[in-house]
Amino acid sequence: MDIQHLKYFVEVARQKNFTKASQILLVSQPSISKMIKSLEDELKVTLLDRSERKIELTDAGVTVYEQALKILQSVEDVYDSVNELVQVKKGTIKLGLMPTTGVLIFPNVLAGFKRKYPEIDIQMVEYSAKQLKRKVEQGEIDLGITVLPMNSELFETIPLLTEELVVLVDSEHWLVERESVRLSDLKNESFILLTEDYALHDVVEQACIQSGFEPTVAYKSSLWDLIGEMVATKLGISLIPRSMVSRFNNQRVRAISISDPMIKWELVLVYKKNKYLSFATREFIEYIQSHKL
Incomplete structure (x- = not known):
């Protein structure tokens, strides 16, 4: 067994397809098949269920996949450590953002960091909060900007906002003349929520339950603008971060404060505990800590 065996196996497991894996790895499909068969023979187990069109991991395959990710991450950390000594103030940061946070941080923080470190490449990808946590945990991205709560045993978090x-x-709702409202007063309302992929869905649902009722959900969407339009056309109400209000037409919707309880939306920079952090990543962490959003 060597690193190449594990690398090929992990990519096939991710893609669930030999052809796609071979295209990504730039290696012929027969070579990948031979490598994985050799790994199976060495371990004396079947790692991949090839009986269907879409390849799936066997029970043994799941175990090997999880361990292989850790091994490959350790190998990558070795290369990163050496690369830091050779390429000072150069590097790449893989940064995951929620769709809502790019607007909040890009104009000031990212632009300022790029001016200070022009040789550091920041690769940004958007994910929902829950997807982002998984990507950071699996080592596919270096840093994430997401919202609490986070598992403190797995992640380090830096408060941002x-x-x-x-x-x-x-604009014609009974609340428009009110400055604030108790969450419990909304128990008879129809709610328009983000889908379950988004952390805000769980935050709103839990807040309602703690206030004594389970929200009646009329619609769910992954699109902020669509949620705003549905509220404007009287299909229900929604709970959103105050910073998002400005993106909606204020002639058609209104934002009302919640007096009890105050529900916090806490934005944090997150990275995996005990993972090697490159020079570029550490510089970004220090920079973002010293600059207000």
């Missing part, structure tokens, strides 16, 4: 959630209602 805290703001309140507000109620978004249509």
